[in-house]
Structure formats: C-alpha cells, structure tokens
Amino acid sequence: MTLSSQEANARGLAALKAGDAAAAARLFEQAAAADPQAGSLWRNLAHAHRVLGDDPAERRALESALERDQRDISALVRLAESHERNGASRDAMIRWSAVIQLGEQIAAPAPALVEILDHARAYCRTQQAAIARQVESAFGARRAGLEQTPGRRAGAFLDHVLGQRRIYPNQCAGLYYPFLPADEFFDDRHFPWFEALAARTPAIRAELEALLGDPGEDLRPYVRMDKGVSGSQWDALNDNLDWSACFLWEYGRPNQPVLDRCPETAAALAAVPGARIPGRAPSAFFSMLRPHTRIPPHTGVTNSRAIIHLPLIVPPDCGFRVGGETREWVEGRPFAFDDTIEHEAWNDSSVMRAVLIFDVWNPHLTEEEQGIVADYCRMIDSVTDSSAPDAAASAAGAL
Incomplete structure (x- = not known):
C-alpha cells in the first residue's frame, strides 16, 4: 500500500x-x-x-x-x-x-x-587559530626572509585569507592619482635619507622642547573647523589643544619665525627631496597629542604624497594604525605611510606625545609624473585665482 x-x-x-x-x-x-x-x-x-x-x-x-x-x-x-x-x-x-x-x-x-x-x-x-598556527609554521620563515615590502604584503595576504585582516582602499578627499599601490606603509628603502634624518633627532627634539617652553601664538589646535560646522567626529578636538600643532611649513608657505627658532629642524627639512608647490606643499609641523587623547579614524587628501613621521617624544601606551597594521612610534625612527588609507592615533599615557610630520612625493611617482601633478596644481590655481574660483577649486581638489 x-x-x-x-x-x-x-x-x-x-x-x-x-x-x-x-x-x-x-x-x-x-x-x-x-x-x-x-x-x-x-x-x-x-x-x-x-x-x-x-x-x-x-x-x-x-x-x-x-x-x-x-x-x-x-x-x-x-x-x-x-x-x-x-x-x-x-x-x-x-x-x-x-x-x-x-x-x-x-x-x-x-x-x-x-x-x-x-x-x-x-x-x-x-x-582558525589552528590553521593560523599551521600557516605560521609553513610560511613564517619564508616571510622573515623576504625584504620589507614583499614581507609585509605576504603577511597581509596570509592574514586576509585567514579572515584576520581587512584590506583598506585609498580614499582621497582631493587629488587621486590612479594605479599607485594602495600600500599602508612605504618601504624604508624608498627614503635613503631616513638615516640622516634620524641622526638629527636629538637636536630636533631639543628645539621642539625649547619652542614648547614659549610657543606664543605658534602653537594652535590642529583641528579648526569653520564656525557653524558641527556634528562630526572632529567636534571633540575642534579648537582644542589636546591635539595641537606648531607649523614650520603650511601649504607651501614657510612660517619663518618658527623656522628661525628651529634651525636644525629647518636644515633637516631642507635636506629632504620633498614636493615644492606654492600654496600646496610642503607642509611640516610638530604634532602634539596630550595624554588620554585619540585622533579618530580618517583619511587624507591625495595619494600623490607620502606622510613622514619622525617620533620625538613617545611615552608608553601610544599607538598608530594605518589600515590593518598598527605600529608603535619609536623615538628617532622615521617611517612613511599613505594617509589616504584610513588611519588613527592615540595617546593612552599620562605624558604628551610629539612627532615631526611632513609630506613628500609618493615614491612610486616618477619625476615626470611629479612634474605633471605639480604643473596641474599650478595651472588650476591660476584658473582659480583669475576666473571661476569655486568651480575650479572643486574640480581641482587639494594637495
């Protein structure tokens, strides 16, 4: 049935x-x-x-x-x-x-x-932890034998396929240069002048300490939003010296009184093969982060540049994340990163943290490409000055 x-x-x-x-x-x-x-x-x-x-x-x-x-x-x-x-x-x-x-x-x-x-x-x-141990056993020695950039890339690849790391893209608020590697930190080999810069650390730090002893109006909040603008992640730091800056160069303009007070720092910056674009680059400043202060995750303006950090005063419990990689600042050890990849910083200590920050060309740009970017910026700035400032500025972005 x-x-x-x-x-x-x-x-x-x-x-x-x-x-x-x-x-x-x-x-x-x-x-x-x-x-x-x-x-x-x-x-x-x-x-x-x-x-x-x-x-x-x-x-x-x-x-x-x-x-x-x-x-x-x-x-x-x-x-x-x-x-x-x-x-x-x-x-x-x-x-x-x-x-x-x-x-x-x-x-x-x-x-x-x-x-x-x-x-x-x-x-x-x-x-996943068991697989990660197997992967480390199989590939750890091979990764350690690689040079800096392929070693970091291989590590990011393995962490990503294991589900332990997110890969962050470029997010440019201004000029985006296509097809450059979206790498969080740049290989030190691109900056052969790092060693000479590091050697100046004690003198640069001494000049900073003297400057902070009597900064006058040169020390100011890094975040200064237009009046009437609020409701963003920057509200807590707006007009707040918890994150402060003292500029030596700002958008291609020298702050001569500060440069005069910091001749060793000025000489160090002059020795760097950085971008020179009137009204745009370079920018260089001492960045101070007070105790128990955090800079929220954010992205920068253009991937045509690299941002250099020279750590000067670094207490314990400070950190810096770019994309999926977190580093501790080490006094006197410079590094370079792409600030159009999401990054954040914190000082969880009870002492101020201070870093010299400045920008240079993205090392993956050739001299010819650097010239194209610089000449474009000069051209669009002349258009902005003479005819349609709002539209031109919007189209151009910023460097």
Whole structure:
C-alpha cells in the first residue's frame, strides 16, 4: 500500500517514539519520496539515521534538505554538528560559518539559537587559530626572509585569507592619482635619507622642547573647523589643544619665525627631496597629542604624497594604525605611510606625545609624473585665482 507523505511521516514519528529507528527511516524515506520539497521530511529522515548511527546517511538527508532551501538553519546546524562529531573540521567550519551568517540576520534569536551561535563562533575561532598556527609554521620563515615590502604584503595576504585582516582602499578627499599601490606603509628603502634624518633627532627634539617652553601664538589646535560646522567626529578636538600643532611649513608657505627658532629642524627639512608647490606643499609641523587623547579614524587628501613621521617624544601606551597594521612610534625612527588609507592615533599615557610630520612625493611617482601633478596644481590655481574660483577649486581638489 502506498502511503501519502503525511501518513508515512506520522507513522515514522510513531516508530521513532516506539524505539524502532530502522522502521522510522524507511517510513521517512517514503514520505520524502512522496513530497521531496518538504525539508522537514528530510530532517526527520536525517534524525532517524542519526539514531541508527549512520552518519553518511544522516548527512545525505540533511544535504537533500539544503538543496531545497539553503536557509534551512536547522539542517545547517545538524550538518555542522555531524561534521564536527566526525572530525571533518573543514566541512564543519563551512557549515558553522553559514549558521553564523544566517543567525546574525535574526533580530531576536531564541536562547537556544544564541547558545548554538556561541558554540559556532567558538568552534570557528578554535579552528582558525589552528590553521593560523599551521600557516605560521609553513610560511613564517619564508616571510622573515623576504625584504620589507614583499614581507609585509605576504603577511597581509596570509592574514586576509585567514579572515584576520581587512584590506583598506585609498580614499582621497582631493587629488587621486590612479594605479599607485594602495600600500599602508612605504618601504624604508624608498627614503635613503631616513638615516640622516634620524641622526638629527636629538637636536630636533631639543628645539621642539625649547619652542614648547614659549610657543606664543605658534602653537594652535590642529583641528579648526569653520564656525557653524558641527556634528562630526572632529567636534571633540575642534579648537582644542589636546591635539595641537606648531607649523614650520603650511601649504607651501614657510612660517619663518618658527623656522628661525628651529634651525636644525629647518636644515633637516631642507635636506629632504620633498614636493615644492606654492600654496600646496610642503607642509611640516610638530604634532602634539596630550595624554588620554585619540585622533579618530580618517583619511587624507591625495595619494600623490607620502606622510613622514619622525617620533620625538613617545611615552608608553601610544599607538598608530594605518589600515590593518598598527605600529608603535619609536623615538628617532622615521617611517612613511599613505594617509589616504584610513588611519588613527592615540595617546593612552599620562605624558604628551610629539612627532615631526611632513609630506613628500609618493615614491612610486616618477619625476615626470611629479612634474605633471605639480604643473596641474599650478595651472588650476591660476584658473582659480583669475576666473571661476569655486568651480575650479572643486574640480581641482587639494594637495
């Protein structure tokens, strides 16, 4: 006698209750054959096979349920549990990850589902950590043997594929130069003058300390928003000396009184092969961050430049993140980064932090390309001055 799917399912449930899992499995197979689109019937069949200890048959039934509905979270959970029980860690991670993805879309999950999601996350973390250890064992020595840039890129690649690192794109508020590498930190080899700059650190720091002893009006808040502008992440720092600056050069204009007070710093900057664009570059300043102050994540103006930091006063508990890489400043050790990649800084210590900051050309630009950028800026500035300032300025962006 041929049973309907409902009749076969009801008899299968009765057989399960009576302890006859084999009969239940036969009845659920009939039910699923009669109504193959009903995921609940495949789940019932999987449960009967689980009671029988037939793991492969259980998984086949659950996969049949998922063929009908990939969002069947009950089937996903039970399939993940099956793979986990049988030590198939890769398949278990794939299924638990799908459970997490679906579960996070549920606004108010039931307590039982919350417990399942907690287990899924813990299992995935454990497996990811095990994979990361294997990757480090297999590739750690190879990475260490690479030069600075390929070593950093290889590390970012491995961290990214392991789900441990986000890759950040350029976000330029002004001029964007296409096809330059979107690298967070530039290789030191691009700046052969770093060693000479580092050697001047004690003298530059001494000049800064003397300047801070009597700064006058040259020390000012770094963030100075137009009146009536508010509601942004910069409100807390607006007109606030928690993040202050003392400019030696600002948009290509020298601050001669400060340069005169800081001859060693002025000489160090003069020795750097930086951009010279009237009204735009260079900019160079001492940047001071008071204790317990944070600079929120933000991006800069143009990827045609590199930003140099020369750390001068660095207490513990200070940090600097560009994209997915966080560094500690080390006094006297300069580095360069692309500020059009999201970055932030903090001083969680009880002492002021101070860094000399200035800009130079992006080292991936050729001299010819530097000339094109500089000449474009000069041309557009002359247009801005003589004809349509608002439209030209908007089109040009800023360097």
